[in-house]
Amino acid sequence: AKKELMQLVGSQSLSLDGRRVEIGCNIGNPQDAKKAHENGAEGIGLYRTEFLYMDRTTLPSEEEQYQAYKAVLEIMGERPVVIRTLDIGGDKELPYMNMPKEANPFLGYRAIRICLDRTDIFKTQLRALLRASVYGNLKIMYPMISCVEEIRGANRILEEVKQELDSQGIAYAPDFEVGIMIEIPSAAVIADLLADEVDFFSIGTNDLIQYTTAVDRMNEKISHLYNPFNPAVLRLIKTVIDSGHQAGIWVGMCGEVAGDKRLIPVLLGMGLDEFSMSAGSILPARKQIQGLSYEKMKGLAEQVLKMKSAEEIEKFVAQNL
Ligand code: PEP
Ligand code: MG
Numbered sequence: 001a002k003k004e005l006m007q008l009v010g011s012q013s014l015s016l017d018g019r020r021v022e023i024g025c026n027i028g029n030p031q032d033a034k035k036a037h038e039n040g041a042e043g044i045g046l047y048r049t050e051f052l053y054m055d056r057t058t059l060p061s062e063e064e065q066y067q068a069y070k071a072v073l074e075i076m077g078e079r080p081v082v083i084r085t086l087d088i089g090g091d092k093e094l095p096y097m098n099m100p101k102e103a104n105p106f107l108g109y110r111a112i113r114i115c116l117d118r119t120d121i122f123k124t125q126l127r128a129l130l131r132a133s134v135y136g137n138l139k140i141m142y143p144m145i146s147c148v149e150e151i152r153g154a155n156r157i158l159e160e161v162k163q164e165l166d167s168q169g170i171a172y173a174p175d176f177e178v179g180i181m182i183e184i185p186s187a188a189v190i191a192d193l194l195a196d197e198v199d200f201f202s203i204g205t206n207d208l209i210q211y212t213t214a215v216d217r218m219n220e221k222i223s224h225l226y227n228p229f230n231p232a233v234l235r236l237i238k239t240v241i242d243s244g245h246q247a248g249i250w251v252g253m254c255g256e257v258a259g260d261k262r263l264i265p266v267l268l269g270m271g272l273d274e275f276s277m278s279a280g281s282i283l284p285a286r287k288q289i290q291g292l293s294y295e296k297m298k299g300l301a302e303q304v305l306k307m308k309s310a311e312e313i314e315k316f317v318a319q320n321l
Pocket of ligand 2: 204206207
């Protein structure tokens with residue numbers, strides 16, 4: 001079976017009736033990019049750069065970051081590589097930053113909120129990203145966006161970094177895409193407004209489920225309530241995809257749900273353009289998509305969006321493939 005799957009490495013992720021989607025890989029470091037490539041990834045849908053900052057005693061230098069980003073871009077060649085700017089805070093702490101303890105770290109000082117405050121840290125990362133951009137197909141993604149001001153604030157800093165590089169005569173790719181994660185309900189609700197400001201969306205279901213349902217994604221005691229089939233979550237996902245498409249931008253997903261075989265048919269039917277997942281899930285997902293009809297899954301997704309409970313939806317999908 002493994003051998004059979006490996007034959008799909010170079011093939012496209014195409015449904016029975018010709019709908020083409022992209023299957024990308026989620027990675028945490030350049031070695032993972034090799035694995036992604038070997039497993040037939042059509043791109044990197046999420047590079048979690050926080051691992052560069054963790055398990056050490058100081059911030060990584062611009063040069064160190066540049067080398068890591070360049071390595072991933074070179075491994076992937078012309079394929080798209082979505083690199084997410086720093087997403088620390090919440091469960092990911094950096095002891096050397098001496099951040100004060102918070103009562104609600106998941107609702108606190110984290111990710112883009114830190115970057116817009118500590119612009120020194122953010123600028124160093126953006127400089128490294130821009131310098132690396134000439135080695136491949138870079139796309140920059142901001143995490144934990146909750147409103148339009150954050151996008152504009154981050155883009156303002158990006159512009160400053162570009163001007164700095166220009167004045168120093170340092171080259172960067174002229175036209176890379178800039179997108180955002182949709183993982184906070186407020187962003188999903190106003191996705192139509194945010195779509196005008198960016199080149200793509202990537203839905204982060206890990207956090208989107210947590211914040212939509214008020215269920216801590218790490219809390220075992222309530223894990224039965226953490227359910228991607230929750231109708232509120234599925235409706236938000238559909239809203240985000242439709243809003244992106246109305247504005248003419250592509251919509252991907254890099255949360256765990258993107259690689260969940262129980263939900264891939266529904267996501268395909270909703271029109272998701274890109275699915276980013278762990279390396280081991282890529283070929284099974286491609287095989288699954290190659291066996292599905294997009295038109296039929298569209299109908300399935302429409303049905304699902306009218307249903308009232310997660311249990312009902314999960315059963316219905318399993319029985320109607
Ligand atoms: C997500 O929230 O779905 C996501 C992909 O980001 P992370 O798991 O790193 O929070
Ligand atoms: Mg997240």
